[in-house]
Amino acid sequence: MPAGRMTAWERVQLARHPARPYSLDYILHLAPDFEELRGDRMTGDDPALVAGVGTWRGRTTMFFGQQKGRALADRVARSFGMMHPQGYRKAVRLAHQAAKFKFPIVSLIDTPGAYPGTTAEEDGIASAIGIAIREWFHIRVPVIAAIVGEGGSGGALGMAVADRVLMMENSIYSVAAPEAAAAIVWRDQAHKAEAAEQLHLTAPDLEELEIIDEVIEEPPGGAHTDFQASARRLDDAIHRHLQAVADHDRPRILENRRRRFLHVGHLHDHRALPRAVPSR
């Protein structure tokens, strides 16, 4: 089907397609010598986030990937890609490590959202995500995030505070899953397709809203129809953006990353509005 004519809901279905390449598929393609590193050094490890180092284009790179898992046991073990607090804490630990050794960071996003369960709440999922988001603004090495499947809510954003944010053509990125948005706004999940349309969650939508930097084209029919081609395009796009960040942004990398997120939503120009005078 020609991509241009797909509805938002059709994109959602492609983004969730069971045969769709997952983060670990891409990571092993980028860095066949990938070594997984585990644990948050506090209470545990979160298999919903794969993290580790590997050689990519001749240099050691830190990779993160939210991982859904394919066989049922693997899917369950990985909580279907829904991260617990331990995952965000592991990411913070290893992002600081990457900065220590000047490894660039590649973060692949594919999650329905953070884990919506009692254990995650008991372990402080809200502050874990908040701290992760804040910490990305202190990591002084290039960070490229790419949404390869589902970019669900704060659970995705916690791993997507980057210098460049890319999206595979049939991935989605949203404030909430369409089902959740329908439950909130319509009080009925049945309206998920309408919600998907309203949320502007497709890659072309987000490019237009200037939230992302590039839409990475997928083979006709979706990334799963030709994994090699999809992986090559992802590899190429991440490399181009990483080069651009390394060449142009390095000295002001934190300032530029911060500015990128400060400027979301077209209300950033303080000069356009009366600047209040200090009260003292």
Place this chain on the structure above:
Amino acid sequence: MPGGEAGGPAVGIGAPAAGRPSVAPAGSPLPPIELPTNCAGCGIDLDPDALRLQTYVCECGHHFPLHGEAWIALLADQGSWREYWADLRPVDFLHWNVPKSYSATLAEAAQEGLNEAVRTGTCEIAGHPVWLAAFDFRFVGGTLSVVAGERLVRAMERARHERIPFVLVTASGGARMQEGVLALMQMAKVNVAVAELDEAGVPYFSILSHPTYGGTAASLALLADINIAEHEAAIGFTGPRVIKQATYAEIPAGFQSAEFQLAHGQVDVVLQRPDLRARLAHYLELYT
């Protein structure tokens, strides 16, 4: 009984501070709030005028949630509040039109005299100048939006430049659906300002009131130097209804309560409303 730390001695582990400043429980008389006819805690007929004088805390201890203006009246010294950026108004970026248009939602809120989900300004608390931001749950569930994010960032930036503390009061369902991913991005945007407050060494105090969930809880609300949970506040990332739907888990009693968050290391203290202002005044004294 209002006053005293919630939960009795088990909560107040550690020596009680002698020499906390003696400060009135409210900076100025509280405005009216919407009240049920009977108390949800003890069932008695409510007397709105009497309740207002006791900061909307029933004799039985039940706390009625406050709106933004009531929070400002509660915390700010009388006559010291100066609001900023009230002229920033939300925009229907996504042309959200079903089942109800976002513009209609915004117009209705404006009709009711509500001005966005976060109000920002300067005030003094027991004589200490602060930048204050208060969420208002009446405005689309106190949802984090582009305007809310912008006001929060400006208030934190001004606090940083002027080197005076930033005080936040939350009451929020999370990020606003009708602003889509633009609302989601506010979680990152506000944390830029939090990171810079940290670097500048400017104190940040967060009061988490009922309810604080989703993108608000998972961005700035729990990242303060001191996190204060109001007694009876429900605080979490995912709400109990969604957790039950998603995992079929039984939700234990007291789950996501202020005391639950204290027990799980997420907040420094749980306070009853009549004690908030005096405690905040003491923190301000200690940190400035």
